[in-house]
Amino acid sequence: MTKISQDISLIITTYNNPAFLELILKSILSQRLMPLEVIIADDGSTYETRVLIDSYRKFFSVPLIHSWIPDEGFRVAKSRNKAIARAKGNYIVIIDGDIVVNKYFISDHNALKKIGYFVTGSRARLKEEATINHCQNKDERFDLFSKGLTRRLVMLRIPYAHKFIKGHSGLKNARSCHMAFWKDDFINVNGFEEDFEGWGFEDSEFVQRLYNNGLKRKNAKLMAPAVHLYHKESNTDNAINNRRILEETINSHKKKATKGILQYLDSSITNAIK
Template structure:
């Protein structure tokens, strides 16, 4: 009989990257404890992604939900908001579709759940050559000494030592690619801000509003390991405008998104 964490909805963002998404879904199948459901927050992917999700829906032991929005440019915040509003779990573990999970990932996040806290996770980084090899071989298995890993110590799992390591504070490395939070906190700050245009700073602004609400940060040190698959970093000439939105949230202690999740209730 499979073990399920009934509080947790796992949300995976994706956009036209079925090779990466397949490795992520394979890593979900290897979990020692499964989430209540898996929701794909899809920013407008095509038919290949839909077929992949349909195929994995047949073998996933928990519901696999495809939350799709039309492809109208980079709308990560919207795709996340639409997906998370649908979530039945009281606790959201949000990852990007390039994050391959270690087998204790959901189990560890369940152990980290605490009221009035969110969790910022870490990730090892896989180099380009090894990313291509793992995609070609459909190999979602990693260990501490896997070839091509940067920041490999992130994969160390020592639960009893976790509480001795404080880790980073503030906005440093708190990204939506590996972030966990209570759904009620998400709804109270109105989710991700959809006024962000293009890539950049939407994760930091979301985390800042959690801080402004009084939600404290916990770091998933020595727990909940994951491997980030290589891809070219995104750049966007609209990032300076996005930075202004972040600065406004910091300076004015904004708690709620103006254009956020309440549109989908």
């Protein structure tokens, strides 16, 4: 019988890409340790995504929750905040809707979690043709030797050697496409900043506020392997304005988002952390 974590809620962001989402859901079904729940943070997908999620519920031994917001542009911060507000786990693992995970993904994050720290993970990259093939075949399986992979060394899983590799620090490669943190820490910084418009720097700004609150970073090197499926780059029209928000957070040592998760939480929780 597959074990279920009593601590970890897994959050998956998605937007109108059921082919990718299906591969991700299949990879979660193969976990050696299942999360307490899986919450899909949906930034306004159409009916096809809802049908897919509904069809997969019967295969899951844990709740598969669809947290949907209307499509009003790129609002991944809001979709994540609302999903995490619903989470019952006290530890949150988040992945983007283009990340397929190894069967030890959740168990590795369970081993990596530590009070006072957040975790950032790496991912191998799958080329366009290979991504198309895996989607057509509904094949979620990847290993070090899979065709079409770049950065394939990320697929190495050597837990006992993890402690000998420090990895990146600061904001370098701190991406919310593969990240984990305590829910209390997330609430304490007021989650993701919803003042960002469009793609760019919302994850770096979130990480900077974690640093501003005294948290330290761990890297999941040689653990929690994952694969990034190929897709066209996001629109970066708002990147300059978003970079300005990040720089303001760095320069002012800002600790809490102006508009974040607190608006979705019970008042007793928000009053307790003010």
